[in-house]
Amino acid sequence: MCKNAYTPSDFAALYASFDAPISAINCGERCAPHNEGGAPFCCDLRHAVPTAYQAEWEYLEQHTDLWHLWQDRSSGKSSSLAEQAPEGQVLIACRGHRACQRKFRSLTCRAFPFFPYITVSGEFVGLSYYWEYQDRCWVISNLHLVDATYRTQFVTVYDALFERMPEEREVFRYFSSQMRRLFSRKHRAIPLLHRNGGYYRITPRNGRQRRIDPAKLPKFGDYQIAAEMPFSDEILSSVSPEQH
Ligand code: SF4
Numbered sequence: 177m178c179k180n181a182y183t184p185s186d187f188a189a190l191y192a193s194f195d196a197p198i199s200a201i202n203c204g205e206r207c208a209p210h211n212e213g214g215a216p217f218c219c220d221l222r223h224a225v226p227t228a229y230q231a232e233w234e235y236l237e238q239h240t241d242l243w244h245l246w247q248d249r250s251s252g253k254s255s256s257l258a259e260q261a262p263e264g265q266v267l268i269a270c271r272g273h274r275a276c277q278r279k280f281r282s283l284t285c286r287a288f289p290f291f292p293y294i295t296v297s298g299e300f301v302g303l304s305y306y307w308e309y310q311d312r313c314w315v316i317s318n319l320h321l322v323d324a325t326y327r328t329q330f331v332t333v334y335d336a337l338f339e340r341m342p343e344e345r346e347v348f349r350y351f352s353s354q355m356r357r358l359f360s361r362k363h364r365a366i367p368l369l370h371r372n373g374g375y376y377r378i379t380p381r382n383g384r385q386r387r388i389d390p391a392k393l394p395k396f397g398d399y400q401i402a403a404e405m406p407f408s409d410e411i412l413s414s415v416s417p418e419q420h
Pocket residue numbers: 203204205206207208216217218219288289312313314315316420
């Protein structure tokens with residue numbers, strides 16, 4: 177690990193600098209009604225297990241009882257999932273969406289559903305999303321509603337993180353290349369929330385970026401069906417999850 181890597185005490189300031197809501201609309205209220213059990217998908221271990229950097233975990237462990245190390249009680253699955261934790265990170269689990277402490281959300285909670293998109297030439301140009309959640313995550317179907325301050329904070333935090341932990345840039349560079357490969361096979365353009373504030377489609381084959389109207393980006397799953405209905409207001413959960 178890089179000698180400039182974060183220490184546990186750095187995470188108070190890092191979290192404070194990445195605290196803007198992802199949208200003016202509480203997205204957890206939008207997706208939770210579509211999940212059996214009523215939890216937002218990204219707060220439900222059946223759908224996503226958060227990770228934390230080792231120093232981040234130490235900070236959380238010292239300051240809150242919200243988190244514990246993830247353990248799978250179902251036999252056999254534990255080791256294979258734990259082995260997938262990226263180097264220098266641990267899998268963690270919180271006490272659930274009803275007990276969320278916004279101030280102590282992990283970096284992965286704050287970033288979800290986005291990751292820093294890195295071009296072939298290694299440039300961090302903006303945010304794209306974890307495509308495997310496109311049918312569940314309301315934000316992915318409503319990219320035009322992502323808050324500008326959230327986007328700016330995301331970019332600032334990852335600029336600083338890549339400066340101090342250059343190996344993380346390589347992790348996301350590899351992940352971005354995987355997305356290009358997959359989307360190219362599917363003849364899909366990669367959506368990008370550019371760091372300049374605009375919305376773009378990237379042609380995965382050649383990296384060409386075209387500016388687009390974000391309201392015209394596709395919707396997926398239940399959100400696509402709801403948008404096509406004459407009265408598309410969605411039912412909100414009776415339990416209001418923490419603002420994401
Ligand atoms: S980020 Fe997506 S999955 Fe998470 S609460 Fe918001 S809409 Fe739901």
